[in-house]
Amino acid sequence: MNEIVLKKMLSPEIKLYKIRSPLIAKKRKAGQFVVVRLDQKGERFPLTIADSDPREGTITLVVQEVGMTTKKMGLLKEGDVLWDVVGPLGKPTETEKFGTVVCIGGGVGNAVVYPIAKAMKAAGNRVISIIGARTKGLLILEEENRAVSDEIHVTTDDGSYGKHGFVTDELAGLLKDGLQVDLVVAIGPAIMMKAVCDLTKSHNIRTIVSLNSIMVDGTGMCGACRVEVGGKTRFACVDGPEFDGHQVDFDLLVARLRMYLPEEKRAMEAFEEEVGERLTKQAASDSSAGEDHG
Amino acid sequence: MAEKKKLSLKREPMPRQDPKLRAHNFSEVALGYSPEQAIKEAARCLTCKKPRCVPGCPVEVDIPGFIRWIQEGDFAKAVQTIKATNCLPAVCGRVCPQEDQCEKLCVLAKKGAPVAIGRLERFVADYEAQQGCCVQVPKEVPSTGKRVAVVGAGPSGLTVAGDLAKLGHSVTIFEALHEPGGVLVYGIPEFRLPKAIVQREVDFVKSLGAELKTSFVIGHLQTVDELMDGEYDAVYLGNGAGLPYFMNIPGENLNGVYSANEFLTRSNLMRAYKFPEYDTPIKVGRKVAVVGGGNVAMDSCRTALRLGSEEVLCVYRRSRVELPARQEEIENAEEEGVQFKLLNNPVRILGDDEGWVTGMECIRMELGEPDESGRRRPVPVKGSEFIMDVDQVIVAIGQGANPLVASTTPGLEINKWGYIVADSTTGATSRKGVYAGGDIVTGAATVILAMGAGRDAARAIDAYLREQKGC
Ligand SMILES: Cc1cc2nc3c(=O)[nH]c(=O)nc-3n(C[C@H](O)[C@H](O)[C@H](O)COP(=O)(O)OP(=O)(O)OC[C@H]3O[C@@H](n4cnc5c(N)ncnc54)[C@H](O)[C@@H]3O)c2cc1C
Numbered sequence: 001m002n003e004i005v006l007k008k009m010l011s012p013e014i015k016l017y018k019i020r021s022p023l024i025a026k027k028r029k030a031g032q033f034v035v036v037r038l039d040q041k042g043e044r045f046p047l048t049i050a051d052s053d054p055r056e057g058t059i060t061l062v063v064q065e066v067g068m069t070t071k072k073m074g075l076l077k078e079g080d081v082l083w084d085v086v087g088p089l090g091k092p093t094e095t096e097k098f099g100t101v102v103c104i105g106g107g108v109g110n111a112v113v114y115p116i117a118k119a120m121k122a123a124g125n126r127v128i129s130i131i132g133a134r135t136k137g138l139l140i141l142e143e144e145n146r147a148v149s150d151e152i153h154v155t156t157d158d159g160s161y162g163k164h165g166f167v168t169d170e171l172a173g174l175l176k177d178g179l180q181v182d183l184v185v186a187i188g189p190a191i192m193m194k195a196v197c198d199l200t201k202s203h204n205i206r207t208i209v210s211l212n213s214i215m216v217d218g219t220g221m222c223g224a225c226r227v228e229v230g231g232k233t234r235f236a237c238v239d240g241p242e243f244d245g246h247q248v249d250f251d252l253l254v255a256r257l258r259m260y261l262p263e264e265k266r267a268m269e270a271f272e273e274e275v276g277e278r279l280t281k282q283a284a285s286d287s288s289a290g291e292d293h294g
Numbered sequence: 295m296a297e298k299k300k301l302s303l304k305r306e307p308m309p310r311q312d313p314k315l316r317a318h319n320f321s322e323v324a325l326g327y328s329p330e331q332a333i334k335e336a337a338r339c340l341t342c343k344k345p346r347c348v349p350g351c352p353v354e355v356d357i358p359g360f361i362r363w364i365q366e367g368d369f370a371k372a373v374q375t376i377k378a379t380n381c382l383p384a385v386c387g388r389v390c391p392q393e394d395q396c397e398k399l400c401v402l403a404k405k406g407a408p409v410a411i412g413r414l415e416r417f418v419a420d421y422e423a424q425q426g427c428c429v430q431v432p433k434e435v436p437s438t439g440k441r442v443a444v445v446g447a448g449p450s451g452l453t454v455a456g457d458l459a460k461l462g463h464s465v466t467i468f469e470a471l472h473e474p475g476g477v478l479v480y481g482i483p484e485f486r487l488p489k490a491i492v493q494r495e496v497d498f499v500k501s502l503g504a505e506l507k508t509s510f511v512i513g514h515l516q517t518v519d520e521l522m523d524g525e526y527d528a529v530y531l532g533n534g535a536g537l538p539y540f541m542n543i544p545g546e547n548l549n550g551v552y553s554a555n556e557f558l559t560r561s562n563l564m565r566a567y568k569f570p571e572y573d574t575p576i577k578v579g580r581k582v583a584v585v586g587g588g589n590v591a592m593d594s595c596r597t598a599l600r601l602g603s604e605e606v607l608c609v610y611r612r613s614r615v616e617l618p619a620r621q622e623e624i625e626n627a628e629e630e631g632v633q634f635k636l637l638n639n640p641v642r643i644l645g646d647d648e649g650w651v652t653g654m655e656c657i658r659m660e661l662g663e664p665d666e667s668g669r670r671r672p673v674p675v676k677g678s679e680f681i682m683d684v685d686q687v688i689v690a691i692g693q694g695a696n697p698l699v700a701s702t703t704p705g706l707e708i709n710k711w712g713y714i715v716a717d718s719t720t721g722a723t724s725r726k727g728v729y730a731g732g733d734i735v736t737g738a739a740t741v742i743l744a745m746g747a748g749r750d751a752a753r754a755i756d757a758y759l760r761e762q763k764g765c
Pocket residue numbers: 033044045046047048049061062063064065066067068069070071108111112211212213214215216241257258261264265
């Protein structure tokens with residue numbers, strides 16, 4: 001259980017993993033996540049289940065390497081085993097027939113929005129996707145998202161691919177052209193979700209966001225994942241992770257995501273030192289092995 | 295020894311780590327009796343014919359029975375005697391509130407000091423561990439062919455699992471976290487209950503034949519109905535009261551405000567006190583306020599000190615006599631340097647522009663008329679608000695029922711607080727074949743009560759399974 005059966009590079013920062021986890025593969029619904037621990041000393045961290053194959057007994061995780069733990073995961077190889085995978089956690093996305101649903105993803109959010117777009121499509125909605133990235137090389141899952149969308153729009157911040165601009169610009173354009181939208185689902189960095197919500201609020205379009213607050217257990221036991229929605233404290237892991245974006249206090253979310261910055265930096269430095277040594281050693285043994293052959 | 299002479303014997307004190315040292319390490323505070331000390335303390339027991347102490351113990355340990363073996367120096371027999379009714383003696387000997395249970399009722403309590411039953415229990419359990427297993431695993435019993443699912447590997451679930459396995463049923467324990475033990479691993483700190491001891495007790499339950507599946511959340515990965523429809527003939531719910539309460543005051547979501555559950559889980563389960571050797575970080579405040587006065591609050595205060603906080607304040611709205619924590623732990627905390635700010639109630643937490651805690655506003659309280667619980671009700675003193683200069687706040691005001699299991703089990707009756715309604719002698723719930731016990735039924739209580747409920751339920755489940763055909 002929990003072994004990596006496939007590892008694929010989607011962009012320099014983002015990797016896709018297929019993990020053997022037959023029970024979760026069978027049970028999970030769009031919008032749910034798992035909490036992973038890489039080794040005995042590892043931290044517990046949440047990852048959305050981007051896809052699953054119940055027959056093959058696998059789930060798909062798409063991971064952006066932002067810090068120590070996600071980088072450590074990046075060093076794992078096919079055949080390696082994740083120490084713990086627990087899930088499926090969180091509430092599934094409400095997928096009924098709404099009409100026209102715009103699914104917006106930014107960065108690694110394209111992996112999180114993909115299963116939702118897929119489920120929305122399966123529920124009979126007209127799905128319009130807007131996916132974006134900083135630059136062409138960082139854009140992920142374009143084909144996957146395209147396959148489940150009636151229409152897809154791609155943006156890059158630097159204009160290297162698709163339209164030049166932000167996903168919000170694209171949404172604003174569509175709305176200006178008179179597109180009637182019943183629901184928006186927006187997933188990406190907090191600032192992006194906030195910008196989308198500001199825009200949809202003025203058009204009075206219901207908007208769902210998925211909050212990536214810091215978590216520990218993921219089952220409602222610790223309260224690390226506290227967010228404020230409609231002025232009330234909610235636990236993102238059990239009450240969410242999806243919430244009505246117009247009610248979310250994004251500033252609080254952003255502040256809370258910064259809680260461990262110094263510790264994350266310290267962990268990263270220690271890790272880089274360790275990995276650096278390992279890589280140097282490896283390089284040394286590789287080159288000596290090379291000499292033997294030469 | 296003549297009774298009179300026995301009565302003049304002094305209670306043997308517990309050797310402990312020096313407070314100055316221990317306030318900065320996570321090693322166990324109480325060091326345990328030596329064999330000589332244990333024999334000396336055991337000598338005080340009158341081994342009463344009608345022992346008063348036994349009814350004080352929720353699992354009815356044969357107290358005079360095991361103490362007599364200590365008096366005779368046969369520690370192995372002493373452990374066996376305890377383990378006949380209590381499968382976790384090393385845990386109970388350490389964390390039972392003995393002063394309110396067995397020791398409270400000991401005849402010697404009135405004549406000075408009760409026999410130190412808990413310390414003796416701990417001594418023999420540790421002796422067993424040191425000597426290797428001197429309790430024989432019961433011989434393989436014929437399998438009944440019945441299967442029981444136990445939800446939660448806390449003290450209650452472990453007890454049910456152990457007892458049912460001994461009776462020949464096939465038991466699987468489903469635990470949401472990655473380690474078994476419940477509060478014993480995520481809540482109670484290493485310095486009060488070393489994790490190796492919990493592991494040993496878990497191994498014992500496994501050696502009886504119970505299977506353990508960790509990282510398995512019932513309600514998400516499988517529901518109770520799916521367990522009952524599938525492989526299992528009965529289910530025991532021992533999922534605890536793990537939902538942290540907050541005060542619902544302004545500022546409670548600022549950075550630097552923790553629930554005690556999160557603070558203790560990071561430190562204990564995730565070993566954040568060894569960061570960065572272990573990956574999980576924890577914030578170490580300079581001046582920390584812990585709100586609450588129970589065992590959870592004491593554990594939080596003492597953990598904060600050990601992590602390196604300069605000052606730790608225990609903020610409680612009633613007075614000293616009402617502190618719900620065990621007396622021993624209050625004294626330990628005080629010796630280590632925890633300051634008690636009694637008769638104070640937080641009204642809001644203050645923060646800076648970046649969202650970090652900078653202080654906590656409190657109002658002074660005084661005690662008024664007694665309330666329903668018989669304790670004098672704390673009432674705020676008008677105009678007495680003041681600001682406590684702290685940069686971290688840990689909220690330890692209690693836990694409630696996590697709704698996950700109940701909300702995914704149709705027909706399971708719960709009360710207005712979300713606790714599962716279960717028969718107090720059998721643990722039977724409103725659903726046939728589904729039993730429950732421990733904190734999820736009583737609300738946050740004690741290890742030994744959770745175990746007692748597990749023992750009663752195991753008996754009832756066994757009877758239920760045997761009634762069914764094919765057993
Ligand atoms: C419900 C949910 C689903 C998620 N799904 C995905 C996904 O599919 N793909 C993906 O790449 N990322 C996802 N994330 C974010 C991912 O969990 C974090 O990026 C990861 O934990 C960072 O760990 P790190 O040690 O590599 O980085 P760190 O150096 O620890 O942190 C970098 C930043 O990540 C955030 N972070 C740190 N620890 C956690 C934590 N325990 N939980 C959440 N965020 C944290 C903080 O903002 C921090 O500043 C999800 C988060 C949540 C809450």
